[in-house]
Amino acid sequence: MTAADLDLPLIASGKVRELYDLDDRLLLVASDRISTYDVVHPNGIPDKGKVLTGISVFWFDKTAHIIPNHYISATDGVPDKVRGRAMVVKKLTMLPVECVVRGYITGSGWKDYQATGRVSGIQLPPGLRESEKLPAPIFTPSTKADEGHDEPIDLERAAEILGDRELAGRLRDVSIALYSHAAGLAAERGVILADTKFEFGIDEADPARPLVLGDEVLTPDSSRYWPVEGYEPGHGQPSFDKQYVRDWASSTGWDKAPPAPEIPADVVAGTRARYVEAYELITGEPFDGWLSRTS
Numbered sequence: 001m002t003a004a005d006l007d008l009p010l011i012a013s014g015k016v017r018e019l020y021d022l023d024d025r026l027l028l029v030a031s032d033r034i035s036t037y038d039v040v041h042p043n044g045i046p047d048k049g050k051v052l053t054g055i056s057v058f059w060f061d062k063t064a065h066i067i068p069n070h071y072i073s074a075t076d077g078v079p080d081k082v083r084g085r086a087m088v089v090k091k092l093t094m095l096p097v098e099c100v101v102r103g104y105i106t107g108s109g110w111k112d113y114q115a116t117g118r119v120s121g122i123q124l125p126p127g128l129r130e131s132e133k134l135p136a137p138i139f140t141p142s143t144k145a146d147e148g149h150d151e152p153i154d155l156e157r158a159a160e161i162l163g164d165r166e167l168a169g170r171l172r173d174v175s176i177a178l179y180s181h182a183a184g185l186a187a188e189r190g191v192i193l194a195d196t197k198f199e200f201g202i203d204e205a206d207p208a209r210p211l212v213l214g215d216e217v218l219t220p221d222s223s224r225y226w227p228v229e230g231y232e233p234g235h236g237q238p239s240f241d242k243q244y245v246r247d248w249a250s251s252t253g254w255d256k257a258p259p260a261p262e263i264p265a266d267v268v269a270g271t272r273a274r275y276v277e278a279y280e281l282i283t284g285e286p287f288d289g290w291l292s293r294t295s
Ligand SMILES: N#Cc1c(N)ncnc1-c1cnn(CCN2CCOCC2)c1
Pocket: 012, 013, 014, 015, 017, 018, 019, 026, 028, 070, 089, 090, 091, 092, 093, 094, 199, 201, 214, 215, 216
């Protein structure tokens, strides 16, 4: 699968998203590409990009009272070719720290905890089980690696990288406030928000140079969502959206190294259904509503 191939300057691209230049603004495009075990499959999931964009727009609206964000529009200025899976955003000076908040101990955090009893330098109580809820959400930043995995850092290192101890503290406080608010709303809908990653920037176009929430926000690609039903500490939890395709990938005997296998039609259809279900559970709205708003 290729990038959206728009007649616009491409200024950044990742495994599943691209960023195009609109002069004083940017166009953030989410593709239908899907990666498992950090490898992108050759065929995508129809409407995945639209689901993730719709979820970001939902959360930008629900969190704007906590911190301003870069979202401008999902219609005005969006080319027809990517309508529904793209948003016009403010051009920010992005901060070189990924702001991860964990409400539950899992993934790389679980591995660090098993080895050291700490996550990103934060001492945790002994005896926690995998996937257990933490006594309070923790801020576990990482550096943005160009290739490979991001490196976990502690708050002091984040302050050194930013060159600003107060800004590092603000990123911690705002990230935890955003996570806590979102986790509360998700819980009302029967969904556990286990952890998430935020990216922030500075809006230099504003003389006040405010801190602004950027990137995608609280999507299944930047977060771990688990169904409350069936939640059980002591082992890994099924990913709300990707478990179906992960289980298939594991069943094929694939060694998790590139190239990733082509996803069969039935697994594509099942995965699309999980993404649409995630949209409707998280937002409380029918996915068709997003499609009609942005068509
Ligand atoms: N969002 C945003 C944003 C902004 N509003 N202003 C300036 N730069 C960025 C920006 C540039 N790179 N990234 C990392 C996220 N990328 C998204 C595309 O895909 C690759 C990863 C964010």
